[in-house]
Amino acid sequence: MGKSLYDKVFEKHAVRQLQEGQYQLLMGLHLIHEVTSPQAFSMLRERGLTVPYPERTFATCDHIIPTKSQLRPFQDELAEQMLVELEKNCAQYGIRYLSPKKGEQGIVHVVGPELGLTQPGTTVCCGDSHTSTHGAFGAIAFGIGTTQVRDVLATQTLAMDKLKVRRIEVNGKLRPGVYAKDVVLYVIQQLGVQGGMGYAYEFGGTVFDAFTMEERMTVCNMSIEGGARCGYVNPDATTYAYLKDREYSPKGAAWEQAVKYWDSMRSDADAAYDHIVQYRAQDIEPMVTWGITPAQSTAVNAKLPQASSFAEGDRPLIEEAYQYMGFTPGAALAGQKIDVAFIGSCTNGRFSDFEEVVKHLKASGKKVKPGVRALVVPGSQKVRERMIEAGFDKVFTEAGFEFREAGCSMCLAMNPDKLVGRELCASSSNRNFKGRQGSPTGRTLLMSPVMVAAAAISGGVADAREVFAIKS
Amino acid sequence: MQDVKRTVITGKAISLDGNDIDTDRIIPARFLRCVTFDDLGAHAFEDDRKQLAEKGKRHAFDDPSRQEARVLVVDRNFGCGSSREHAPQALMRWNKGIAAIIGESYAEIFFGNCVALGVPCLTATHDAIQELKKELASDPALEISVDLERKEARAGKVRAALSMPEGARKQLLTGRWDSSTELLEGKAAIASTAKALPYFGHWH
Ligand code: SF4
Secondary structure, three states: OEOOHHHHHHHHHEEEEOOOOOEEEEOOEEEEEOOOOHHHHHHHHHHOOOOOOHHHEEEEOOOOOOOOOOOOOOOOHHHHHHHHHHHHHHHHHOOEEOOHHHOOOEOHHHHHHHOOOOOOOOEEEEOOHHHHHHHHHOOEEEEOOHHHHHHHHHHOEEEEOOOEEEEEEEEOOOOOOOOHHHHHHHHHHHHOOOOOOOEEEEEEOHHHHHOOHHHHHHHHHHHHHHOOOEEEEOOOHHHHHHHOOOOOOOOOHHHHHHHHHHHHHOOOOOEOOOEEEEEEHHHOOOEEEOOOOOOOEEEOOOEOOOHHHOOHHHHHHHHHHHHHHOOOOOOEOOOOEOOEEEEOHHHHOOHHHHHHHHHHHHHHOOOOOOOOEEEEOOOEHHHHHHHHHOOHHHHHHHOOOEEOOOOOHHHOOOOOOOOOOOOEEEEOOOOOOOOOOOOOOOEEEEOOHHHHHHHHHHOEOOOHHHHOOOOO | OOOOOOOEEEEEEEEOOOOOOEHHHHOOHHHHOOOOOOOOHHHOOHHHHHHHHHOOOOOHHHOHHHOOOOEEEOOOOEOEOOOOOHHHHHHHOOOOOOOEEEEOOEOHHHHHHHHHOOOOEEEOOHHHHHHHHHHHHHOOOOEEEEEOOOOEEEEOOEEEEOEOOHHHHHHHHHOOOOHHHHHHHOHHHHHHHHHHOOOOOOOO
16 A cells, blocks of 8 residues: 555654654744744743754744735734734744745745745644645645744644545536635535544545646645645646746756655555545535535525534534524525625635636626725735736726735734624635624625625625626 | 643533634634733633623623633534634633633644643543533532543533543643653754755755
C-alpha cells in the first residue's frame, strides 16, 4: 500500500515522538496576525525564550484593520494598540512584517500564497482556523491556539496527534453558475460540521484537477467548517504554474529541485485512506446557507427542510436556527429580502472571485438594488491593486458597490464593518454563526460571490443563473 | 508553586444545553480586540446572555446560584469555530474559573487549546450527560468530581464513565500539559529534522 501526501509530510516533519504519544512536528511556515499573537509574545518574554527561526515566521494585519481608510493612527484605540504591539514584536524578534505602508498587507491566507510562501510538501500553521486554506498547495496546514503560537515561535515545532485521512472525490463537470464555494458548502452539508473530526481531508477527482489554485483555496479554506483540521489537494502542474516566479518561490536550480521534491510528496496511486467518499459534480447546485452553521445549507431553489427530516439529536439545533433566522421550514429562501451584501474574506476575496462577478456585472449592466448596502473588500492590497489596474473598482462602484481597502472586514466584524440589528447579509465569507458579522442578532447567508452579487441586485436571495442569464 | 497535576477536579457545576456551541458565542469577536487575555472572563457568552435576558429568560452563566461553578457540562461539538484561544481563556477566567469540561464531544482545536492550558475536556455518552445534568440541576450546591485517574464523574448519586484520548489524559495527570518544556528539549532533533528537509534553508 502506498502513502498519502498527509502521511509523507507528517513523516518528513516529525521530529520525534513525545512521552505521551503525540509527535513533535516541525513547522515549515508560521504565519501570525495581530489578534492571536500578542499574548504569545508576552509568554515568550515571561519565560525568557527566544525565536530560533525568525525567517520562518511572517506577520500581517487583517482582522482589525479598517477598510474605509487605513490611515494611522486608527480611530479605534484598541485596534491601534494591537497593531502597534504587532509591529513592536516583529521588530524585536526579527520577523518580517508585511506592512500596509508597503502595499504588502492582506488577509493572512491571501498573502501567504500570493508571496509564494505556501509551498507543497510543507507544514504551515497560524493562529487562525482558516489556515486550512494553504492545503490547496499540497501543504499540511492547520490553525493553532495562542499557546501553540508561543511554542512555534520558541521551537518551530508543535505537539500533534496524527490524523486519519479521508479522500473526498468530486467527479464530473460542474454546471454553469456552480462554483468552488458551492462544492464545499455541498460537501459540508453532506458530511456535517463534525464529519471531519479527527481527519485530514484530501480533495481529489476531476473537479479538483480542473480547478484553479484560487478555487482550490476556497474549498480547502472551509475544510475546518466541516470539522477537519486540515484539507489539501495534491500538487500538480496548476500548482507549479501558480508558484513560478513568486517572491518566495525557489528560483533557478532550486526550482528544479523543489519540483522534484513536490512531485515526490503527492499521494501514491495506491495510497491507503481511512475513508473515501465520492460525489457527482452534476448533483451540485448553487448553494445558500439558511441556518447558523455552515452545514445548514440548501440548493438556492429548494424548499427549506423540515426539522423532521433530520436525526432526532440534530433537531433542537435546527429549531434554534429557524428561530434565530426567522425562516419557516417548507418556504423558499429565494426572494428573501437582504439588507447587506458582502464580497470578500479569505474564502472568496481573491482576484478571480471579483473577476467572475465583474464579468457578469458588465455583461448584464445591472445595479445594486437601492437600499442594499453592498461591500467589495479585496483580500489583500495586491489583489486590490490588480483590481484597480483592471478597472474593477469602476465597475463595482458604478454598479452601486462600495470598493474598500483590504482586510477581513465584515467576515467577523472586528473592525468598523458590521451588521446592525437583525440585518440579513448575503456573504461570500465562511461562517454564519450567530452574531458573527458584528451584530449579536445579525444574520448571515453564505454563498458564492456571484450569488452575493445576484442577491445585491435583486434585493433578495436569487438564483444567479437567472439574474445573469447563465445558461445551464 | 501551583500544582500542575490534574487528577481530580471537584467543584460546583454549570450546564449548557445545545450542540455546536461555537467559539464566537463563547466569546463574541468584539472582545478579541485586546493584547492580553486578562479581561475576557466577564464577557463569556455575553451575547447569548443578553439575548436571553431580553426575552425574559436566563442564561446559566447569569444564574446567581451557579457563579462559583468550576466544572462545565455541555453537549456535542462544543467549541467549534475558531482556533482562537480566547474562548478557553474566557472560560478559565470566568469568576472562579472553569477548570474542567464534560461533554459529548469537542471541536479539535478547542480541545487542544484547553489541554495546552491545563483544562481537561472529557467526554461521556449522550445519556450519561443528560443524567448528570439532571442531577446537577436538582441542587446548585451539589459538587461534582471529575476524576481523570479513574475516568469517572461523580455527582450526588450519579456516576458517569468518562473518556479522553490517552496522550492528553496522561499529560494532564502528570502535569506535563505545558508543552513548551518538552518541545524545547528536542532542540538538536529539531535542527537535524530541519536540515533533512530540502526546503528549510532556502530563505536564509
Ligand atoms: S477573512 Fe474571516 S475567516 Fe478569514 S482570516 Fe479573516 S476573519 Fe478569519
